[in-house]
Amino acid sequence: MTVVEDRPDTAEAPPPRRTNPLWALLRNSWRQLTSMRTALILLFLLAVAAIPGSVFPQTSVNRERVSQYFTAHPKLAPWVDRLGGFDVYASPWFAAIYLLLFTSLIGCVLPRLRDHVRALRTVPPEAPKRMDRLPQHAPAVALAEDPAAAAQRLARTLRRRMFRTRVRELPDGGYSVAAEKGYLKETGNLIFHIAMLAVLIGVGFGHWYGWHGNRLLVAGEDQGFCNAITQYDDSALGPRVSAADLPKFCLRMTDFEATYQSTGQPRSFLATVQVKEGGSWRTESFTVNDPLRLNHANVHLIGQGYAPILRYTDRYGVSQTKIVPFLPTDGMQTSEGVAQFPDVNIDPRTNKRDDRLQVGFEGVYLPTGGTDGSAVSRFPAENNPVLYLAAYRGNLGLDVGKSGSVYALDRGQINNGELKKVSGERPYVLRPGQTLTLDDGTKLEFLGTRQFATLSIRYDPTQALLLVGAVLGLLGLMLSLFVHRRRVWFRVLPGNAPGAGGSVVEAGGLPRTDYPGFAAEFAALTRPAGDDGPPGHAEEGTL
Structure with a gap:
């Protein structure tokens, strides 16, 4: 007689992995410091911390006025001096805010820069199956062209309008045209933050070596x-x-x-x-x-x-x-x-x-x-x-x-x-x-x-750097405010219905950011220039 031992059907789960509390605290602190909310708070604190530099006379600017302030306010002046009010920009508390903001900006910019470079190298995604669910949708219309020619014509028109375009062949003999535009918005955001870093570096080194x-x-x-x-x-x-x-x-x-x-x-x-x-x-x-x-x-x-x-x-x-x-x-x-x-x-x-x-x-x-x-x-x-x-x-x-x-x-x-x-x-x-x-x-x-x-x-050895930083900051701010990300898809299928022509085209659009003008742009992309009717004109340069 063979004896069969009873074995559990499943193995015991391993004990939970314990996290080092010190490492968890450091990781969470770094995440909080490098968040955009923290960077904005530190920027606001830096502006508030600079107010005493305008209210009280500064030793580095006019020592005589500081002496006059001591004479006029003999009780208040010693306390202001202890708090660094007469040398605000060299005080430890101002330097702490300055360095924290610098660190926060670096922690914000580097991951976003990596993700942006990765996004620039990524081709536009394929068209969704249900384009009628997109915010902008153009119903299918018949074209006299065959699918391949229609898809290439659409791609050429989109590229002329500065869209990143990708044409894919579908298994059923049709084509998908995916186009994306507005990557300069994120580029502008990154330029603006890098410009702020340049200004901070310029101010710091200018103070040290000027x-x-x-x-x-x-x-x-x-x-x-x-x-x-x-x-x-x-x-x-x-x-x-x-x-x-x-x-x-x-x-x-x-x-x-x-x-x-x-x-x-x-x-x-x-x-x-x-x-x-x-x-x-x-x-x-x-x-x-x-x-x-x-x-x-x-x-x-x-x-x-x-x-x-x-x-x-x-x-x-x-x-x-x-x-x-x-x-x-x-x-x-x-x-x-x-x-x-x-x-x-x-x-x-x-x-x-x-x-x-x-x-x-x-x-x-x-x-x-x-x-x-x-x-x-x-x-x-x-x-x-x-x-x-x-x-x-x-x-x-x-x-x-x-x-x-x-x-x-x-x-x-x-x-x-x-x-x-x-x-x-x-x-x-x-x-x-x-x-x-x-x-x-x-x-x-x-x-x-x-x-x-x-x-x-x-x-000031960093005067040129400050000028470049200010110009780049303005340029980046303009790009981030006036450029909008959006995606457009066209699905070109063979025309199988009687009298349908060579192909059938359906279009959809998705704004990635709040862009009130996207509806008008999508309408212009999906109909011939000067024509208020539905898409379908097969002339060169129209959709």
């Missing part, structure tokens, strides 16, 4: 400067740039021309300078919208004004001449400034300076003064120049090592009595060529003015 400096340059060969950090009124270097990396050049302004409309609105500005880049001096000119392009630096014209020339003669007959820029306060070039003479009234017998005899002049310059005596200019050009000055004598406070503005006297010295006003209640009024005599016999001469230009000298 630099800029601002300089107020008075006209005259004795007022030139060379490209060095100590020569700038305000400057900022990228984290990867040192002072030794700055290009070598020298600049001096020989002439400045400004023209105005009758209303005082500026019409044109033209600065003429002499430049030296290692060789001899050469003459160049540039305007507001046409910067001076040097080797690894661009010189932009961002402002202009007047610098009165003042000569002070102290009680011992020693004269000092200063060219003092006055900063404009309105569009008519009403300008404010100060001239300080700390090294005057030195006794020649002892060669010692008395700090109590230092002199400072604070006032307003009007290129075109009025007849009513008001301290407001009537026109930005020098038609009737007037200089209003208040004189002060005492300790100017320049030797205490405390930073201060070169365009205003130290108000603390005035308030504590160390610097006293000697001009009385009414300011002195001077015109070019006139001399002012103070109560101690010292004199101040107003010799005239020179024009000055405010220059912004910058270097």
